[in-house]
Amino acid sequence: MPTLAVYPGSFDPLTNGHVDIITRGARLFDRIIIAILINAEKTPLFTKAERVEIACEVFKHVPNVEVDTFDGLLVDYVEKRKAQVIVRGLRAVSDFEFEFQMALMNQRLNGKIETVFMMPAEQYTYTSSRLIKEVFRLGGRVHGLVPDMVEERLRTKIAARTPA
Numbered sequence: 001m002p003t004l005a006v007y008p009g010s011f012d013p014l015t016n017g018h019v020d021i022i023t024r025g026a027r028l029f030d031r032i033i034i035a036i037l038i039n040a041e042k043t044p045l046f047t048k049a050e051r052v053e054i055a056c057e058v059f060k061h062v063p064n065v066e067v068d069t070f071d072g073l074l075v076d077y078v079e080k081r082k083a084q085v086i087v088r089g090l091r092a093v094s095d096f097e098f099e100f101q102m103a104l105m106n107q108r109l110n111g112k113i114e115t116v117f118m119m120p121a122e123q124y125t126y127t128s129s130r131l132i133k134e135v136f137r138l139g140g141r142v143h144g145l146v147p148d149m150v151e152e153r154l155r156t157k158i159a160a161r162t163p164a
C-alpha cells in the first residue's frame with residue numbers, strides 16, 4: 001500500500017526549512033500533502049490563497065507533493081485523506097516539548113496515525129516563519145532562508161503596511 005504523509009502547518013510564510021523537510025519527505029513517502037491550517041482565530045500575514053499559491057509554485061516540479069488546506073482537528077483531516085503519517089520538523093530541543101505533546105495527543109485521538117519527525121539541514125535549524133517576518137519587518141536580510149517568491153511578496157506586503 002502506498003504511504004501517504006501529511007505535513008501540516010501554518011506556513012505563514014513557507015520557509016526554506018519547510019521546503020527542506022518537504023523535499024526529504026517526498027523522497028521517503030509515496031506522496032506528501034502540504035496541509036495548510038486555516039485558523040479562523042488568527043490573522044495571518046499571508047492569506048490562505050497566497051499560502052496555497054506559494055506552495056504550489058515552489059513544488060510545481062515535484063509530482064508527489066500536493067497542496068491542500070484544512071481546518072478542525074488534524075487527525076480528522078489525516079483520516080479523511082486516508083493518510084498514515086504526520087510529518088513534523090524538529091529543529092532544536094526547544095521544539096521537542098510541544099511536538100512531543102502534540103504527537104502523543106494525536107496518538108491518543110487516533111492510534112492508527114504515526115507522527116514522524118524529520119530534521120532539516122543544519123543551516124535551517126534557526127529558521128522559523130515568526131522570526132522571518134520579524135527580521136524582514138525590521139529591515140534585516142532573509143535572503144536564502146525563504147524561497148525567492150516569498151522574499152518578493154514580503155517586500156510588497158511590508159511596503160504596503162509601512163506609512164509613507
Ligand code: PNS
Nearest residue numbers: 008009010011037072073074102105106
Ligand atoms: O506551523 P505550526 O503553527 O507549527 O503548525 C501547528 C499545527 C497546524 C500542526 C497544529 O496547530 C495543528 O495540528 N492544528 C490543528 C488543530 C489540532 O488538531 N489541534 C490538536 C493538536 S494535538
